[in-house]
Amino acid sequence: MDDAITRSDWIQAAAILLISIVVAFVVAKLLRRLIAHGIGPGFASIVMARLVSYIVVLVGLFYTLTTVGVRVGPLLGALGLGGLVLALALQGLVESFVGSIILQARRPFTIGDTVELDGSVGIVEDIDSRTTLLRALDGTHVRIPNGTVVASTIVNITREPIRRSALDVGVAYDTDLELARATLESAIGRVPRVLDDPPATINVTGFDDSSIGFRILYWHASDVPSELACRSDLTVAVHQALGAEAITIAFPQVVVWSGVAGPGPYISPPGSVEMPYPGLDAPGRAGRRRRGAQLRRPGRRKTEQ
Known part of the structure; x- marks a missing residue:
């Protein structure tokens, strides 16, 4: 059996690689437009489009190597092990990268909003692949990892007018x-x-x-x-x-009482207390409710004269 690689094999391999690159470019462009139309333009659409394009190119490279007779099984095993080690070593960066995608997809805040993140209050200036940039109220810039932002409580101060x-x-x-x-x-x-x-x-x-x-x-x-x-x-x-109105704003003090009670602030004993409360009581409603809520003792009936 002749295992020599012919010219047609090289041409076929080159064609597969070229087609995969073209397909990756077209898919990335269409996917970026689709995501931008769904959640708005931003970092998430760019990242997702690039990830899909990289996957398409890798699949095309796999078939290209297979065409020219390269055994890709051991290569894939080595790449998988290396990728696992790299992911463990860069766990914080990976967490922030995934957090940036979540922030762009769910959009709990946008650039220009005033938010409270991880104890810091400021205006959102930028959201990149690793951090969220805040301009604090004192003018300083605060960068918070996106993984921390996603895991913490997000308070959007200016979401409502x-x-x-x-x-x-x-x-x-x-x-x-x-x-x-x-x-x-x-x-x-x-x-x-x-x-x-x-x-x-x-x-x-x-x-x-x-x-x-x-x-x-x-x-x-x-x-x-x-x-x-x-x-x-x-x-x-x-x-x-x-x-x-000569009303004293109270402050901490010590009062020495002589044992003799002085006059109180009210001239006569006040009646029932039910101040009007917005959204709860209508004018004149409280008095009508009190008059209609009289109780009778059980077992007694009013006789007619």
Whole structure:
């Protein structure tokens, strides 16, 4: 049996290799367009197209070597063992590479979003094959491995156009709480950066060590500069409004009691307490509900006169 390689074998091998390269180029181009149309242009479409093109070329190279009489079995075994060792040695890089594909496919954030990743807050500048680049609020650049990003909690601060923040303020124990609440409402109305819809809410949070706590829940634009500016304006407005009504903003202090009780903040004992709450109570609804909720003792009936 003659095992010599003829000229036709070489021509056939070259044709197979050339066809595989052409097919790889065409498939990569079509696949890149398809992925970009599905999930948008980005690193994922480039990477997936290149991986498929490499696979097509490797298959063509396998048949090319077989045509010229090269035994590819031992070669494939050596390549597989070498690939396993290389994958174990570059486990971190492989993890980040796979993470970049997941980020591009699922798109929990895009370039330009303000996010919190692995304890760092900043604007997404770039997503490459290994890291995600953030520009922090202080102007520094932070690179976080994509594997860490995928494994950690992702907080997208600017995914929605608006979001809610809270401002806590404490008043002295001898404060008229209804007056304090009305004063805080007027302070909120003086801050243009606080959105009217959804409306802000004011909750009495409880009795603290040196104060009675109020929590203002307000809505504003979702970007961080708007958040900081809105909080600053609201803090100034609350301080001015409480000062104008002579309401003391409480601070840690020690009170020495002489044993004689002084007058309280209320002239007469207050009635039932049910302040209107946005989204829960309609005007006049609470009173009607209380009048209709009278209980009768069992076993007794009202007789007609």
